[in-house]
Amino acid sequence: MSKRQISMVLDLNKCIGCNTCSIACKTLWTRDEGMEYMWWNTVNTLPGKGTPKNWEEMGGGFRDGKAKPGHIPSRDEFGEAWAFNYTEVFEGGKKGKGSHLQPAGKPEWGPNWDEDQGGGSYPNGYSFYMPRICNHCSNAACLEACPRNAIEKRSEDGIVTINEDRCRGYRFCMSACPYKKIYFNEQTKTAQKCIFCFPRIDQGVAPACARQCPGRLRFVGYRDDEEAPIWKLVEKWKVAIPLHPEYGTEPNVFYVPPLNPAAFDENGNIDESKPRIPDEYLISVFGPQVLDSLKILKAEMAKRKAGEPSELMDILIAYKWEDNFGGFDRDPQTIDWHMAGNEAHPIADDSNGRFAGSDEVSPVKIIDPRANA
Amino acid sequence: MKAQYIKNVDLKQLRDLKSDFWKKIQPNILPMNPTPVAMQPTQAIRSEWESKPYGLVKEVSLSAAHNGRFVAFRLEWTDPNQDENRHDNSIFSDGAAVMLASVPGAPVTLMGAPGMPVNILYWRADEGEQGRNIVAEGIGTSRTVDQEMVVCTEQWANNTWQVIIARPLKIDTKEGIAQLSSGKEMAYGVVIWNGAGGERAGIKSYAAGGDQLVIGEAG
Numbered sequence: 001m002s003k004r005q006i007s008m009v010l011d012l013n014k015c016i017g018c019n020t021c022s023i024a025c026k027t028l029w030t031r032d033e034g035m036e037y038m039w040w041n042t043v044n045t046l047p048g049k050g051t052p053k054n055w056e057e058m059g060g061g062f063r064d065g066k067a068k069p070g071h072i073p074s075r076d077e078f079g080e081a082w083a084f085n086y087t088e089v090f091e092g093g094k095k096g097k098g099s100h101l102q103p104a105g106k107p108e109w110g111p112n113w114d115e116d117q118g119g120g121s122y123p124n125g126y127s128f129y130m131p132r133i134c135n136h137c138s139n140a141a142c143l144e145a146c147p148r149n150a151i152e153k154r155s156e157d158g159i160v161t162i163n164e165d166r167c168r169g170y171r172f173c174m175s176a177c178p179y180k181k182i183y184f185n186e187q188t189k190t191a192q193k194c195i196f197c198f199p200r201i202d203q204g205v206a207p208a209c210a211r212q213c214p215g216r217l218r219f220v221g222y223r224d225d226e227e228a229p230i231w232k233l234v235e236k237w238k239v240a241i242p243l244h245p246e247y248g249t250e251p252n253v254f255y256v257p258p259l260n261p262a263a264f265d266e267n268g269n270i271d272e273s274k275p276r277i278p279d280e281y282l283i284s285v286f287g288p289q290v291l292d293s294l295k296i297l298k299a300e301m302a303k304r305k306a307g308e309p310s311e312l313m314d315i316l317i318a319y320k321w322e323d324n325f326g327g328f329d330r331d332p333q334t335i336d337w338h339m340a341g342n343e344a345h346p347i348a349d350d351s352n353g354r355f356a357g358s359d360e361v362s363p364v365k366i367i368d369p370r371a372n373a
Numbered sequence: 374m375k376a377q378y379i380k381n382v383d384l385k386q387l388r389d390l391k392s393d394f395w396k397k398i399q400p401n402i403l404p405m406n407p408t409p410v411a412m413q414p415t416q417a418i419r420s421e422w423e424s425k426p427y428g429l430v431k432e433v434s435l436s437a438a439h440n441g442r443f444v445a446f447r448l449e450w451t452d453p454n455q456d457e458n459r460h461d462n463s464i465f466s467d468g469a470a471v472m473l474a475s476v477p478g479a480p481v482t483l484m485g486a487p488g489m490p491v492n493i494l495y496w497r498a499d500e501g502e503q504g505r506n507i508v509a510e511g512i513g514t515s516r517t518v519d520q521e522m523v524v525c526t527e528q529w530a531n532n533t534w535q536v537i538i539a540r541p542l543k544i545d546t547k548e549g550i551a552q553l554s555s556g557k558e559m560a561y562g563v564v565i566w567n568g569a570g571g572e573r574a575g576i577k578s579y580a581a582g583g584d585q586l587v588i589g590e591a592g
């Protein structure tokens with residue numbers, strides 16, 4: 001157990017599936033050789049097979065307190081980083097003969113392969129986006145599985161990291177993590193995963209995937225900070241819930257579940273008695289707590305519509321973007337990352353001269369309409 | 374068993390699978406067994422492997438020789454697959470190691486104990502010639518102390534691995550390695566990992582040397 005636990009809440013009702021978060025993470029952390037196929041942050045469409053393909057059927061985690069055997073996802077299940085024919089397209093064109101941009105070979109799966117397929121059938125088709133990172137679990141299956149004690153949970157904030165000096169590439173963590181959020185690097189021969197941007201956290205900066213999300217749907221902060229959104233969404237309002245709580249790892253990433261519109265009946269009329277997304281499906285993803293969470297959300301939405309105040313809605317609207325970050329709201333551009341990295345965590349300035357900061361698009365200010373009134 | 378003293382050979386010859394002197398040394402055939410599931414250090418490993426076969430290599434042949442400066446261990450075992458680096462997440466390398474008690478009484482079978490280190494001379498197919506000099510003081514504590522002192526020769530042919538693991542008899546270090554010299558005796562063991570069977574870490578075949586390893590007298 002760590003002294004405090006940092007956490008993320010993602011409001012799925014605001015996710016537009018743009019994958020800006022995935023790119024933010026990719027450009028910051030996984031550009032080295034051996035990391036090409038890694039996406040520490042993924043966004044997939046649910047229902048769907050996800051990344052890696054069919055990860056929810058790969059085992060791992062704990063059932064009834066006992067470790068459940070799991071599967072190590074293959075490179076094909078994750079999806080390789082495809083090589084494209086850029087040179088041919090941009091430089092090799094022959095007169096009258098164009099080349100289309102295409103990947104080499106015939107890939108059969110990739111990290112967002114079944115985008116927007118969703119589930120259900122006309123007129124009641126449904127889908128929602130599911131962004132995922134490592135859950136920095138309180139009962140981390142990866143950490144339990146490692147025979148070399150190479151996985152650590154930082155005592156100050158509960159971030160789960162892999163010590164690559166101790167890791168010998170045995171990959172027991174990859175079978176044990178039920179969320180399949182660990183990758184194997186063939187170059188370094190070590191396991192690698194989301195680090196919750198700890199060099200940024202150490203400097204009071206929210207993770208890149210959270211800061212760069214154009215939908216402002218990610219909240220960051222300590223779970224026990226009663227002044228900040230995480231505690232309010234998880235503990236006070238009880239609308240943010242973990243993904244697959246039955247996996248038994250006690251995740252510290254939580255989701256505000258997708259609001260469920262009413263279904264159409266056979267005549268094309270809205271049937272308020274039936275939800276579009278079957279309850280059973282939502283329960284299979286988020287556990288039974290999802291129905292209570294949706295009830296609370298709907299009640300608070302109704303209040304707000306009626307002109308009454310709602311703290312919950314105000315938090316989720318995220319009027320003031322910086323308020324999403326529970327104090328981790330420093331602008332990374334204001335930090336000298338060379339200096340910052342050298343103090344405590346040299347990883348912040350890695351051997352490629354890359355910084356844990358910046359490359360960020362400045363956010364547009366959203367004005368609270370009430371402030372104008 | 375004895376690490377025989379061989380006159381007038383250099384390290385290159387000690388490491389050569391074809392050197393003549395190897396033919397004159399009677400190899401020790403050691404039966405191997407899987408390391409028990411109960412000895413695996415984590416719940417995840419125990420629950421995954423309690424019903425899966427491992428310890429696929431059942432027998433290893435071990436010979437040893439030294440030239441007064443370097444010692445070489447020659448291992449041979451049957452393995453129908455050469456598992457080096459076939460690039461997928463569930464593909465593991467073959468590997469082998471000779472374990473030596475660094476101090477009298479260090480429990481080789483348990484990979485040492487606190488204050489009683491065991492020295493592991495380690496080869497892994499994907500790391501090739503560059504072996505590892507490892508020290509452990511109990512299960513899960515193994516630590517590479519250098520990657521320079523242990524050198525390996527490997528060859529896979531006719532469904533058989535032939536591997537030589539060599540190192541200086543003495544190494545100037547404060548680490549808890551086994552310091553070797555003529556006449557010295559110590560407990561030893563051999564470990565083989567069959568990569569195709571998913572073997573790595575404690576999932577392996579183990580042979581305890583029933584006797585002591587003796588470093589033969591020069592002369």
Ligand code: SF4
Nearest residue numbers: 134135137141142177
């Ligand atoms: S999500 Fe997986 S990798 Fe991350 S802490 Fe939990 S068990 Fe470990």
Ligand code: SF4
Nearest residue numbers: 025194196197207209
């Ligand atoms: S928290 Fe940082 S390391 Fe983790 S997915 Fe987001 S950007 Fe990547």
